[in-house]
Amino acid sequence: MKSYREWFCFTFLGLIVGFLAWILTMTTVGLNEWRLWQVANVSVITSGEAWVGIWRVCFYSHDVPGMENCQSISISDIFAPVEIAVAQVLMMLAVIFGLAGNISGAVALRMVYFSVEDRRNIRLVFLLAGVLYLLSATSSLVPLVWNMSSVLKNSTIDFPPEFQIPAPPVSQRIGSTIGVGLCTSIAMFVSGLLFLCYRYAWRAVSTEGPRDPLDGPRDPLDGPWTLTTLPHKSELSNRVGNGIDNASFHRE
Template sequence: MLYIANTAHWQFFALVLGFLSWIFTLATVGLDDWRVWFVSNTTIVNSGVAWVGIWRTCFYSHVLAEVEYCQNLSITEPFLPTEIKLAQVLMMLAVMTGLAGNMIAAYGMRMAYFSVENRSRIKLVFLLAGTAYLLTGFCSLLPLAWNLNSVLSNRTIDFPPEYHLPAAPVMQNVGNAIGVGMFASVLMLLSGLVFLCYRYAWQTLESPKDPLDSLHGPWTQTSLGSSSVQLPKGESKGRDNPSFLIEERS
C-alpha cells in the first residue's frame, strides 16, 4: 500500500511558500512607498522626497512635524485615482483569502500526514487551497500592476492643499512596496498551481486483501499470510488431539 504522505511533499513545500507569500502581501499593504515622488519645493518637504502609499502619504518636514509628516488616504476621497481605491479593496481581500488558503492547506497537510480516515477528501481540500491561493495572487497582482503602470506613465494625483504635495512631481519612481508585492504574488500563484496539480494515489483506497490491513493507515503495512496446519492422514480440522483422548480414557 502506498504512503499518502509521500505523495504530498511538494504540497508541503507549497504551503511554506504560501505562508511566506501571505506575510509579504501583508507587509505590502502596510508599506507607504508604493510611489516615490521627487518634488522641487523643499520648503515644507525638506528632503524633497515623498512616499505615496495606498493608505497614506508621508514625507520628512521640520516645519509641519518633528520628523515625519503623514496624511491618511481614505477611499471616499474624490481626488484619489481609481488604481489606489482598487488597491485598498483588493489588497485587503488578498490578505483574507491568503489567510483562508493557509488554513485550508494546513488542514489538508494534516490529513495527508496524520489522518487515518476520510483520506479521499485530501484532493478536494487541496483543490480549495489552490483556488484560494490563486485568488489571492490575482487580487494582489491586479492593483500592483495598475499602480506600476501609473508610475511608469508618470501619472499625477491632484492632492488638496492640506497634503502639501504638488499635483505633479518632478519625477517619480517605483517604490519598494510594489516590488515586494509582485514577488509575493508570483510565489502565491506558484503555490496555488502546485496544490491544483496534486494527484491522489487512488490505489490506497482499494479494499485490502489482508484482514489486518482494514484501517488503511498511512504509517503501517500489515500482511497476514494464510497458513495451514498439516494434519496426519485421516485427521481433519475440528477433531480433538488423540493424546487427549487417551488421557481421558485412562
C-alpha cells in the same frame, strides 16, 4: 514516476511558501513606498521626495524634524485615483484569501496523516487551498501592476492643499513596495499550483501498477488506509482470566 511522499513534501513546501507570502502581503499593504515622488519645492518637503502609498502619503517636513509627516488617503476621498481605491479593496481581499488558504492547506496536510478511509474530502480541501492561494495572488497582482503602470505613465494625483504636495511631481519612480508585492504574488501563485497538483499525484499513485519486489516496500502513505485499534477491555480481561502459560514451561 514520483511517489506520493515526494508530492507531499512539495505540498508541505507550498504551505510554508504560502505562509511566508501571506506575511509579506500584509507587509505590502502597510508600506508607503508604492510611488516615490520627486518634488522641486523643498520649503515644506525637506527631503524633496514624498512616499505615496495606498493608505497614506508621507514626507519629511520642517514642522516635525526627524519624523514623517503623513496624511491618510481614504477610499471615499474624491482626489484618490481609481487604482489606489481599487488597491485598498483588493489588497485586503488578498490578505483574507491568503489566510484562508493557509488554514485550508494546514487542514489538508493534517488530514493526510490522520484521515482513515474517506479521501474525497482530502481532495476537496487541497483544491480549496490551491484556489484560495491563486485568488490571493491575483487580488494582489492586479493593483500592483495597475499602480506600476500609473507610475510609468507619470500619472498625477490632485492632492488637497492641506497635504502640501504638488499635483505634478518633477518625476516619479516605482517604489520598493511594488517589487516586494510582485515577488509575493508569484510565490503565492506557486503555492496554489503545488496544492492543485495534488490531485494529479493522487491519480498517479492510485493507477500505479504492482511493484517489483526489488524496489523495496511500498510507501506507507500509498494504497488504502486502515485503522488499527487497541483490544477491547473485555478481550483483555478474558485473556487474563483464561491464563496463558509461558511456552518455555511446556517445553520443560
